[in-house]
Amino acid sequence: MDATVHELAEDHFTPRDVPDFGLPEAVYGQALDNLVQANVDVIVHTGGDRILLGYRKDLPLRDMFWVFGGRMKVGETIADAGARAVRRELGLAAERDRLRFANVYNVMWGRRSAPPETNGFQTLLTLMTYECTAEEAEAVTAADDTHQSVRWYPVAEIRELHTSGSALIHPFLPTVLKNAGLY
Template sequence: MIHVPRFITGPFKPNSLFLEDAEYGRALDALVKAVSDVLITSPDGGRIFLGRRKVHPQPDWWYMGGRAKPGETPQQAAARVMRRELGLQLAPARFEVIGSYSMIWAMREQPPAEHGTADISTVHHLVIQPEEEAAVQIDEKEYAESRWFHPEEVLKGEFHPILKQALRDLQAKTTYKALQQAVQQGDEDSRLATLARAFVAAAQESMLPAERGVMQVDFDEASRKYAVTLQEES
């Protein structure tokens, strides 16, 4: 339903380069960085795995994820980040794109912290199996804790609106895949109509926030509470 096409023009070769914090901070002032984030679920979709980050730009419950490197596909970046943050060796093909999101943050880890940062995030869906769940080794430098949540806990609780948006988008994609499978199997028209209505309802729920405008998010770190207001796009 959603994917990230890739076009390589000319004989591109990535150059490995490490930036010290001061230099990286200057780059963040000038550039929008690309990140690959991962929404992890159990096989039945009834649980969502999140980590509580220690540092800005999002010192709260969040995806596993991080910056993409030049030359990587979003899926390759996601697989690399999973090795670093969870200790899991996973094939890039297992990461299914949910959507692309524009994120602007008032704070960042690198000084000057108050200059903030701007990201374009490709969020992926990853299903992990019980044996993989048992092998998870969370990166304690990045995350204070990690745990599983029920989807409704995230949708109705104190979580960043982007997490909720990605979850709604995943639900819409899941209903679309069920409809697609039913069409391919030649299911009865009544079954197709039911699935089509479910998909339209999920898609409308998913698109509603974006259609209203820009979400202004205020986060109180002390209470870990979110306040969201909608602004018209200028």
């Protein structure tokens, strides 16, 4: 069953320019304690058997492989947020019309980077997929400081890491890849 994302905006909603991170860390921590964050993550793949993963620097996925994405900004569509994240984290000029909706997850993380780390936080995570062209696949790189490195992984290698119990694979990763039809 294909799902459609319906995005509604009242006529009097006015988009505004919002900085990448517009809150002081203490205020951001308070927001995480009281609000559910809206995130968009993107599984970048080749359409074959390769998936691009980044080795994360920050909690909740520090020192693990994950896909690319982050918080939505006020006034963004889901596709705009996904394309912005792929541009920011990988340097790809991602075309928003090539992003495909995969699933929505209600994720409760046990730890976070904003203090206090142990409070955790909750996200409503929209997951999308982006199939790279051969030229794009050759051009990807870690374009910001979110990841220590990025690398293409054959699905078989991800499965091997998962089944061996590797701490490099978060338990959610095989689930989101499988539900997106890529695992």
